[in-house]
Amino acid sequence: MYLGNEPQNEPQNPDYSSLKDEEVLWLSQEKPSLYKMLVDRYQAAFLRKAQSIVKSPQEAEDIVQEAFVKIYFNAKKFTKQEGIEFKSWAYRVLVNVAITKYRKLKQERAVEFLDPVLYENLPHEQDLALVADAKAQVEPVLARLPKPMARLVALYYLEDKPYKDIAAQEGLTIPALKMKLFRAKKMLREELTKK
Numbered sequence: 001m002y003l004g005n006e007p008q009n010e011p012q013n014p015d016y017s018s019l020k021d022e023e024v025l026w027l028s029q030e031k032p033s034l035y036k037m038l039v040d041r042y043q044a045a046f047l048r049k050a051q052s053i054v055k056s057p058q059e060a061e062d063i064v065q066e067a068f069v070k071i072y073f074n075a076k077k078f079t080k081q082e083g084i085e086f087k088s089w090a091y092r093v094l095v096n097v098a099i100t101k102y103r104k105l106k107q108e109r110a111v112e113f114l115d116p117v118l119y120e121n122l123p124h125e126q127d128l129a130l131v132a133d134a135k136a137q138v139e140p141v142l143a144r145l146p147k148p149m150a151r152l153v154a155l156y157y158l159e160d161k162p163y164k165d166i167a168a169q170e171g172l173t174i175p176a177l178k179m180k181l182f183r184a185k186k187m188l189r190e191e192l193t194k195k
Contacts, residue, residue, distance in 0.1 A: 021086035025075050035072055038090075043068075046094050053098040054105060063101050065175045067094040073179075141191050149184035156181055 016024065016034060021041065028035035046067060050060035070093050071078075078089050139158075142150040152170070155161045161169075167177045 021090075022078075025071075025078065025086055028072070029075055032072075035068075038071075039068055042087075042090060046090075049091065049094060050098045053095070054102050056105075059101060059105065060098075062174060063098045064094070066101075066178055067097045069175050069179060070097065141188065144191050145184065145187050149180070149187055152177070152181055153184045153188060 016027070016037060019027070019037075021038060024034055024037050028038070043064060046064045047057075047060050050063040050067075051057060054060055054063065067090075071090050074093070078084070078086065139154075142153060145153070152166065155166045155169070156163075163174050163177055166172075167174045170177065172180070
């Protein structure tokens with residue numbers, strides 16, 4: 001006779017710490033709280049790797065955050081690649097994010113320290129007119145997107161506002177903004193290919 005202590009099929013607090021990274025990744029798709037285990041396992045190493053690429057602790061933190069978001073949302077892509085360890089795949093995602101960020105930072109810094117000789121070679125009025133024409137062609141397509149998505153695309157791509165400013169203006173975290181921009185770009189691409 002049991003007094004309210006019937007055996008259960010699954011333990012209340014199973015110990016997941018002995019699971020391989022791949023198993024934690026797959027289980028985290030059903031139980032997102034498990035993903036923290038992967039973050040805890042890799043965050044310090046990811047930060048070191050990202051900082052070795054961009055040389056900025058703050059940028060490295062952003063990169064690591066974005067990489068973890070991409071890893072989580074692209075978990076199904078990993079499962080299709082048998083024979084590849086999670087660690088290798090996760091580092092590839094991290095390095096790709098870091099390189100993209102590095103290139104963007106390099107461009108931004110190049111503009112900040114513009115040489116006067118280069119300044120003379122900036123676009124002329126007719127070049128700026130071409131850019132304005134391209135923007136005019138994109139705006140009708142943006143109008144077909146949901147307003148919040150269209151606004152984010154316009155702020156980032158047409159007005160060239162940095163993530164930090166847009167995130168503050170929209171009340172979002174930078175990783176959330178990046179995810180929304182990713183989705184908005186996908187929707188925009190679909191709208192552009194409809195023509």
